[in-house]
Each structure stands twice: as structure tokens, then as C-alpha cells.
Amino acid sequence: MTVTLLPFAACCALLAAGVTLLLERSLVRVLAGVIMLGNGVNLLIITAGGDAGGPPFAGTPGMADPLPQAMVLTAIVITLGVTAFLLALVHRSWQLTGSDEVQDDTEDRRVRLRARRGELGDAVRRRQDAYRRLIADQRAELAHLEAEQAERERLEEADLERRISRVHTELERWMREHREKGVSDEELQDRLEEAGQREHAAVTDNVLRIEELREEHERRREAQAARERELRTRLKGRQREARRQLRAAIREERTRQALGDPELEGEDS
Amino acid sequence: MTAQITGHTTAHIIESLVCVPVVLPLLAAGVKLAIGGRLRRLQSLISLVTLGVSLVVSALLLVTVDAGGPLVTELGGWPAPIGICLVADRLSTLVLLVSSAVTFCVMVYSVANAYDVQEHDAPMAIFHPAFLVMVAGVADAFLSGDLFNLFVAFELLLSGSYVLLTFGGTESRIRAGATYTLMALASSMLFLIALAITYAATGTLSMAQLAVRFATLPEQVKLLVELMLLLVFAIKAAMFPLSAWLPDSYPTAPAPATAVFAGLLTKVGVYSLIRLEALLFPGGPISTLLMWVALATMLTGVLGAVAQTDIKRMLSFTLVSHIGYMVFGVALSTAAGMAGAIFYVVHHITVQTGLFLVTGLIERRTGTTSVSGLGGLMKTAPLIAVLFFVPAMNLSGIPPMSGFLGKLMLVQAGLAAGGPLPVLLVAGGLVTSLLTLYAVAKTWGKAFWRAPREATTGTVVESEEYTGQEPTVTTATLPVALSAPVAALVALGLSYTVLAGPLSALAQRAAVELMARGPYIEAVLGRDR
Numbered sequence: 001m002t003v004t005l006l007p008f009a010a011c012c013a014l015l016a017a018g019v020t021l022l023l024e025r026s027l028v029r030v031l032a033g034v035i036m037l038g039n040g041v042n043l044l045i046i047t048a049g050g051d052a053g054g055p056p057f058a059g060t061p062g063m064a065d066p067l068p069q070a071m072v073l074t075a076i077v078i079t080l081g082v083t084a085f086l087l088a089l090v091h092r093s094w095q096l097t098g099s100d101e102v103q104d105d106t107e108d109r110r111v112r113l114r115a116r117r118g119e120l121g122d123a124v125r126r127r128q129d130a131y132r133r134l135i136a137d138q139r140a141e142l143a144h145l146e147a148e149q150a151e152r153e154r155l156e157e158a159d160l161e162r163r164i165s166r167v168h169t170e171l172e173r174w175m176r177e178h179r180e181k182g183v184s185d186e187e188l189q190d191r192l193e194e195a196g197q198r199e200h201a202a203v204t205d206n207v208l209r210i211e212e213l214r215e216e217h218e219r220r221r222e223a224q225a226a227r228e229r230e231l232r233t234r235l236k237g238r239q240r241e242a243r244r245q246l247r248a249a250i251r252e253e254r255t256r257q258a259l260g261d262p263e264l265e266g267e268d269s
Numbered sequence: 270m271t272a273q274i275t276g277h278t279t280a281h282i283i284e285s286l287v288c289v290p291v292v293l294p295l296l297a298a299g300v301k302l303a304i305g306g307r308l309r310r311l312q313s314l315i316s317l318v319t320l321g322v323s324l325v326v327s328a329l330l331l332v333t334v335d336a337g338g339p340l341v342t343e344l345g346g347w348p349a350p351i352g353i354c355l356v357a358d359r360l361s362t363l364v365l366l367v368s369s370a371v372t373f374c375v376m377v378y379s380v381a382n383a384y385d386v387q388e389h390d391a392p393m394a395i396f397h398p399a400f401l402v403m404v405a406g407v408a409d410a411f412l413s414g415d416l417f418n419l420f421v422a423f424e425l426l427l428s429g430s431y432v433l434l435t436f437g438g439t440e441s442r443i444r445a446g447a448t449y450t451l452m453a454l455a456s457s458m459l460f461l462i463a464l465a466i467t468y469a470a471t472g473t474l475s476m477a478q479l480a481v482r483f484a485t486l487p488e489q490v491k492l493l494v495e496l497m498l499l500l501v502f503a504i505k506a507a508m509f510p511l512s513a514w515l516p517d518s519y520p521t522a523p524a525p526a527t528a529v530f531a532g533l534l535t536k537v538g539v540y541s542l543i544r545l546e547a548l549l550f551p552g553g554p555i556s557t558l559l560m561w562v563a564l565a566t567m568l569t570g571v572l573g574a575v576a577q578t579d580i581k582r583m584l585s586f587t588l589v590s591h592i593g594y595m596v597f598g599v600a601l602s603t604a605a606g607m608a609g610a611i612f613y614v615v616h617h618i619t620v621q622t623g624l625f626l627v628t629g630l631i632e633r634r635t636g637t638t639s640v641s642g643l644g645g646l647m648k649t650a651p652l653i654a655v656l657f658f659v660p661a662m663n664l665s666g667i668p669p670m671s672g673f674l675g676k677l678m679l680v681q682a683g684l685a686a687g688g689p690l691p692v693l694l695v696a697g698g699l700v701t702s703l704l705t706l707y708a709v710a711k712t713w714g715k716a717f718w719r720a721p722r723e724a725t726t727g728t729v730v731e732s733e734e735y736t737g738q739e740p741t742v743t744t745a746t747l748p749v750a751l752s753a754p755v756a757a758l759v760a761l762g763l764s765y766t767v768l769a770g771p772l773s774a775l776a777q778r779a780a781v782e783l784m785a786r787g788p789y790i791e792a793v794l795g796r797d798r
Binding site: 018030034041045065067075078085089092096 | 447454
């Protein structure tokens with residue numbers, strides 16, 4: 001069977017236009033798309049019936065195939081009925097919502113809301129984790145410093161001990177010398193004073209250093225605490241901000257799309 | 270001589286009975302539209318008598334056809350390949366019988382419901398005719414022996430369902446109705462295009478003649494036509510990935526309408542798919558595709574069901590999921606697989622309709638179908654609990670109920686077919702069954718078992734009845750007229766277990782007859798052609 005090009009091309013054009021309109025969100029356009037599709041399909045059926053011929057009556061020479069014509073009549077009637085119904089539907093939709101847009105599926109909306117919530121929640125969690133890691137790092141560093149400081153302090157203290165014990169042994173030696181050899185009291189006194197002065201200077205020095213170290217340690221700890229406090233307030237601020245964004249997004253989503261859909265209110269909010 | 274004449278006339282009468290399930294509801298719908306909103310008792314009586322007669326006629330047809338082979342009625346007196354004929358074989362009469370029984374029960378329920386909630390007259394005046402037109406369309410689709418008539422049948426049942434789905438014109442129904450109508454329209458247009466191509470290629474649309482003529486066509490043309498028809502039926506049957514419209518639109522409709530939609534409309538798609546695969550394109554190359562589709566339908570559907578908190582939505586998703594089982598049976602393209610699919614269709618029509626009706630009862634009792642607002646129904650409404658529990662367990666395939674038997678038939682057929690893909694599908698089917706059990710058990714545990722909450726007693730939470738007004742919540746005892754049809758459906762579902770032997774044998778015979786193709790073609794075209 002051969003197909004006449006012109007009706008076939010017309011039918012293709014109608015079908016293409018119909019499908020394009022069918023993909024629109026406005027129901028009126030969709031309706032127009034349905035009508036065009038219907039006409040295109042009817043033309044296709046006629047084309048499928050073969051070449052144009054005489055009237056489809058039995059006994060006519062060159063009679064056309066009557067079956068496709070009967071089918072097209074049926075199809076036209078059905079399309080008419082469905083179009084009328086769709087028109088009523090569009091009108092009712094416009095009455096109820098003031099727009100003739102196809103609305104999103106409730107489930108879709110819910111899924112989208114939940115996804116948005118999940119995304120924002122994830123972002124907040126990620127940021128929280130980052131801050132937590134930062135604080136942990138700083139604490140570890142502080143602990144390290146503290147350990148170092150403690151070690152130094154210990155060394156200084158050990159040094160002090162050693163000096164004191166040296167002084168003690170020296171003292172003992174002098175006392176022994178004093179008992180055994182009879183070193184004069186004056187000389188002993190002099191020696192003692194000299195040693196005392198020497199050691200006193202060293203010990204004061206040591207103690208000063210230890211105190212210095214302790215002070216520095218204290219300063220660092222305070223600085224660290226201040227930094228942590230600041231980080232925490234910043235984190236809290238960010239979290240509040242994120243939560244506000246989330247709430248705003250949900251509110252916007254609801255007002256934009258719910259359009260009085262009762263299923264969306266209430267649950268899982 | 271007299272005996273011969275009587276025999277002949279009896280055969281003739283029975284043959285002409287084939288058109289009764291189609292013509293009678295249409296006539297009744299016309300009469301009821303003429304009566305309008307008056308004479309409610311007469312209206313209910315007409316509906317019930319019509320559907321009752323359809324039920325009796327389908328039973329009679331099934332017995333006749335099972336004994337004596339397919340029956341053909343040529344409409345308008347035109348001979349078969351030119352005119353349109355109705356063909357009743359074992360498959361079509363079996364599903365017709367089940368669907369008549371189900372629609373009868375649903376009609377009793379909706380009549381009782383209308384009296385129960387004291388509705389306005391106007392919606393009822395539309396509800397019954399629309400329902401009858403839809404029933405006529407379903408019967409026409411089952412009996413049609415002609416592809417164009419199948420299209421007309423689809424349009425009939427769809428136009429009825431458009432009206433039922435948007436009943437009352439509330440906002441959520443209009444929204445769901447828009448999706449549903451556009452989806453159905455798109456599939457109708459595809460169907461018409463497929464019909465045009467088929468007619469251009471073969472010069473006929475009579476299914477019997479097509480079955481003969483397709484054999485002579487080039488493979489590519491055959492594949493094109495087959496895929497287009499498959500697309501149309503896949504939309505109707507809600508097969509993945511064309512199933513998204515179903516859980517979106519069904520739950521908003523009034524309970525009796527949703528019940529019939531769930532029970533019958535998708536099964537019309539499955540039935541057409543069976544005809545397509547068995548009669549028109551036997552051993553076609555798309556079985557592998559169908560198997561993957563079946564697997565995806567089963568799994569995506571049931572995973573959706575698990576996530577739902579609303580009973581109606583949950584049931585809609587299980588509906589999609591269980592379509593996968595039937596598609597699996599069809600995709601096996603063996604007699605055993607077909608028999609399993611047919612058995613499953615019969616089981617699923619009954620059980621799914623029953624479940625949706627019970628959900629209607631729950632809604633009547635509590636005003637909501639969301640499990641988050643339900644609780645303690647086991648104590649407060651034990652009858653509803655039993656009526657929900659039995660079909661729910663039946664659906665998830667607890668032995669020895671028919672859901673288990675249907676799945677068993679499919680599993681056996683799948684294992685018998687061998688090969689990795691059928692075995693994968695068997696595994697997928699078992700997982701789906703388990704997840705279905707999980708989904709319904711979750712619902713059961715929340716709605717029926719947990720302690721009753723204050724919020725649920727007598728307060729309205731969300732959904733609306735099908736007048737579009739506030740739902741009528743009543744704690745009064747269920748009227749028998751309302752619980753009896755549901756109980757009848759549940760009992761029908763259970764009876765498939767008792768009658769499993771004869772029923773599965775009948776399904777086997779229907780499948781063998783289908784796969785043989787000869788009886789159908791001969792009955793329509795005559796032995797000589």
C-alpha cells in the first residue's frame with residue numbers, strides 16, 4: 001500500500017504539535033494538545049485506510065475501505081466526549097484554585113520537602129563536624145604544649161634539686177673539714193655566705209623561670225578557651241541561620257504549592 | 270427433530286447471552302440517567318438486578334464455554350472478520366465471572382453506604398450510571414474479539430472512571446482526576462495510533478484474523494505493533510515505569526470506586542496483555558523485556574508500599590507491586606506461567622477490592638485512613654479488624670490462602686522454565702511477598718494493635734467522603750448491609766483455597782486453550798478459514 005505524502009505530513013505535524021502542547025503545565029494548553037492529537041490520529045487512521053477512492057458503499061466502482069471511516073467516526077465521538085469532560089475539569093480546577101495549572105503530586109512534594117530538609121540538615125551537620133574537628137585539633141596542640149612545658153618544668157626542678165643536694169654535700173664537706181682540719185669559723189662563714197649567694201642567685205633564677213613558664217601556660221590556656229568560646233558562638237550562629245533558612249524554605253514551599261492541599265499540612269512537620 | 274431444534278435454539282440463546290454483560294449495564298445506565306435523582310429505591314433495585322443478572326449470565330457462560338469451547342456473538346449481524354464480535358472463551362468468562370461477583374458486592378456496599386450516610390440525591394444519580402458504564406466497559410474489554418472494540422471498551426470504562434474519580438469535584442479529586450484523565454487520554458491516543466498502524470499493515474482489526482495475518486508480516490513491523498500495544502496496556506495495567514499515576518490518583522476517589530478501580534481496571538490491562546502475548550504475538554521477542562519490567566514493578570511497588578503511612582496509598586502501591594506477579598506469569602510464555610497469571614488475576618481482583626472496601630469501613634468508623642491517626646481498632650471495631658486481617662494476610666501470601674497458591678503456581682512455573690532470569694524473578698517475587706507482609710503487618714500493628722489514642726475517637730483528621738463534605742464519622746455498629754458485601758468478598762477470597770483444585774485446573778485449561786490459539790481462531794473465523 002502506498003501512502004499519500006500530504007495527509008501523512010499533516011498528520012505528523014498535528015501529532016508533534018499535540019505532544020508538545022500535552023507536555024505543558026497549563027490545562028487549557030493540554031486540552032488544545034489533546035484535540036490536536038485526536039485530529040492527527042484520526043487523520044492517521046484515514047491514511048491507513050489506503051488511497052482515496054469513491055464513496056464507501058458496496059457496489060460502487062473504486063470503493064473506499066469503509067472500516068477506517070467507521071472507526072474514525074467512533075474515535076471522533078469519543079474524543080469529543082473526553083474533551084468536554086476535560087473542559088469541565090479545567091473549569092472546576094480554575095474555580096477551585098484560580099489557576100489551571102496541573103499541580104504536583106502530593107508525594108512528589110513531600111519527597112522534595114524531605115530532600116531539601118535532608119540537604120540542609122546535612123550541611124549543618126557537616127559544618128558542626130568541621131568545627132568539632134578544629135576544636136579537637138587545637139586541644140591536642142594545647143595538650144602537646146602543656147606536656148612540653150611540664151617536661152621543661154620538671155627539668156628545671158630537677159636542676160634545682162641537684163643544686164640543693166650539691167650545696168648540701170658541700171656544706172657537709174665543710175663541716176667535716178671544720179671538725180677534722182679545724183678550718184676557722186670566719187673562713188667557714190665566708191665560704192658559706194659566698195656559696196649561699198651563688199646558689200641563691202641560681203635558685204631564684206630557676207624559680208623565676210618556672211613561674212614564667214607557668215604564667216605562659218596559663219596565658220595559652222586562656223587564649224585557647226577564648227578561641228573555643230568564639231568558635232562555639234560562631235557555630236551556634238550558623239546553626240541558627242541554617243535552621244532559619246530551612247524553616248523559610250519549608251514555609252515558602254508550602255505557601256507556593258500546598259494551595260490548600262490538606263494532606264500536606266499536619267503530618268511530618 | 271424437536272430435540273434438535275430445542276438444542277439448536279438453546280445454543281443460539283446461550284450464544285446471544287454473551288452480549289448481556291455488556292449491553293444490560295449500558296441499558297440500565299441509560300434508564301437511570303432518565304430517572305434522574307428520583308425514586309432511589311428503584312434506582313438501587315435496577316443496579317442490583319442488573320449486576321445480579323450479569324453475575325448469573327457470566328456463571329452460565331463459564332460453564333457452557335468450559336464444556337463446549339468458545340462462544341462467539343456477531344454484533345449487528347455482520348460476519349466475523351468484518352463486523353465486530355464478542356468472544357467468550359475460558360479466560361474471558363472466568364475473569365468476567367469474578368469481576369461480576371466483585372462489582373455486585375461493591376454495588377451492594379455503595380447502596381448501603383448511600384443510605385447509611387444520608388447523602389444528597391444528586392451525586393447518587395451520577396454515581397450509579399457511571400458505575401454501570403464502567404462495568405459495561407470492563408465486560409466489553411474482557412469479551413471483545415476485535416482490537417477497535419477493545420479501544421471502545423477502554424474508553425467506556427475510562428469515561429465511567431473519570432466521573433467516579435472526580436466525584437463531588439473536591440480539590441484533591443480534581444487534581445488527581447487531571448493526572449488520571451491525561452494519562453488515560455495519552456494512552457488512548459497511543460492505542461489509536463497502534464490501531465492505525467496495525468490496520469495499515471494487515472487490513473483488519475479482528476483479533477482472530479490478526480493472529481493469522483501477523484504470522485506473514487515482517488519481524489520489524491510486528492515488533493513495532495507489539496511494542497506500541499504493550500505500551501498502551503502497560504499504562505492501563507500500571508507496569509513500571511508507567512505506574513506512577515496510579516498511587517497518585519486512586520486513593521482520593523470514594524471507597525467503592527477505588528475498590529473497583531483497584532480490582533478491575535488494572536486487571537483489564539493485564540488481561541489485554543495476556544491476549545496480546547498469547548493470541549497475537551506468541552513467542553514474541555519481548556519476553557525478556559517483560560521479565561525485567563515484572564521485576565522492577567514488583568520491587569518498586571512494594572518499596573513504595575513500605576514507605577506509606579496512609580492505608581489507601583499503601584494498598585495502591587501493593588496493587589502496583591502485585592501486577593508484577595501477573596506480568597511475570599505472562600512473560601514466561603508457558604502454559605504453566607499463563608495458568609499462574611490467570612489464577613493470580615482471579616485472586617487479586619477479589620482480595621484487592623476487599624481490602625479497599627474495608628479501608629472504606631475504617632474511614633467510616635474513624636474519619637481517617639492515615640495510620641498515624643489510627644489505633645486500637647482491634648478493640649473498638651473487631652469486625653473491621655477481622656475483615657482487614659484476612660485479605661491482608663491473603664495478599665501477602667500466607668499459606669494456605671489463595672495468595673500463597675497463586676505465588677506457588679508462578680514460582681513453580683518460573684523454576685520449570687529454568688534459566689537465570691526466571692530464577693531471579695522467582696527470588697524477586699519471594700522478596701516482594703515478604704515486603705508486602707511487612708507493609709501490611711506494619712499497618713495492622715499501628716492501626717489495630719496499638720493502644721487507642723484519644724485523637725482517633727470520633728474526630729475527623731483529613732480525608733473527605735465522596736460528597737465532598739465532611740466525612741460522617743460514626744461509632745454506631747456497622748449495618749449488616751455494609752459489612753455483608755465485604756464479608757462476602759473476604760469469604761470469596763478464602764473460597765479460592767477450598768476450590769483451589771478445580772480453580773487451578775480451570776486456569777490450566779484456560780491457559781492451554783490460550784496457548785493453542787486454534788480454538789479461538791476457529792470459533793471466530795470458522796473451521797474452513
